[in-house]
Amino acid sequence: QTIPSRSRLLKGIIFFLSSILLVTFNVMPPAAAFFLCVIAFARIKIIDTNFYRDIEWPIVVLLATMIPIGVAIESTGLSSTISSAISGMAIGLDQFWILLIILVTTMLITDIINNAATAVIMAPIAANLAIQVGHPVEPFLMAVAVGASCAFLSPIGHQCNTLVMAPGNYKFGDYWRLGLPLEFVIVAISIPMILFV
Numbered sequence: 001q002t003i004p005s006r007s008r009l010l011k012g013i014i015f016f017l018s019s020i021l022l023v024t025f026n027v028m029p030p031a032a033a034f035f036l037c038v039i040a041f042a043r044i045k046i047i048d049t050n051f052y053r054d055i056e057w058p059i060v061v062l063l064a065t066m067i068p069i070g071v072a073i074e075s076t077g078l079s080s081t082i083s084s085a086i087s088g089m090a091i092g093l094d095q096f097w098i099l100l101i102i103l104v105t106t107m108l109i110t111d112i113i114n115n116a117a118t119a120v121i122m123a124p125i126a127a128n129l130a131i132q133v134g135h136p137v138e139p140f141l142m143a144v145a146v147g148a149s150c151a152f153l154s155p156i157g158h159q160c161n162t163l164v165m166a167p168g169n170y171k172f173g174d175y176w177r178l179g180l181p182l183e184f185v186i187v188a189i190s191i192p193m194i195l196f197v
Contacts, residue, residue: 082125087128095195104187107147107151110151150186152180
């Protein structure tokens with residue numbers, strides 16, 4: 001006997017909310033909780049049990065290789081080179097311009113490697129720079145947090161960008177056309193708000 005669609009949908013919502021609650025109350029890590037949710041979805045036939053055939057495996061491999069790139073940037077000393085370059089540019093500048101340099105640099109790096117690796121690389125750079133120029137650390141770390149979340153210029157900066165590329169039939173340049181104006185808007189709003197708050 002097949003489960004009616006309404007019943008299946010209700011069960012799916014319950015499974016999904018249960019996964020969120022398990023993560024919220026630290027009962028399970030997110031990967032395990034949502035993996036169980038996917039198994040439950042397959043069990044009640046909300047998703048096809050052969051869904052793995054539709055996975056874009058080249059994209060999975062691409063995303064997996066992004067993490068070592070962040071480690072390589074740190075271990076080869078490129079991050080310290082970036083820090084020195086930013087410090088050199090920041091000498092004698094107002095806090096507004098230093099935050100702008102940090103934000104834009106972080107935005108550019110997060111388009112090449114994933115946002116978590118970018119934050120790991122840029123946070124100590126920003127903190128050290130703030131101490132060197134005698135400003136509070138918090139605005140600089142907030143600029144890194146905002147910049148690392150703005151991977152809009154390339155399909156490899158964030159897994160969501162990569163996942164929609166093939167189904168949406170997007171080209172590399174499509175990300176620039178929408179992403180660049182969006183990044184200008186974010187910079188124009190973020191820097192004054194960081195300074196104000």
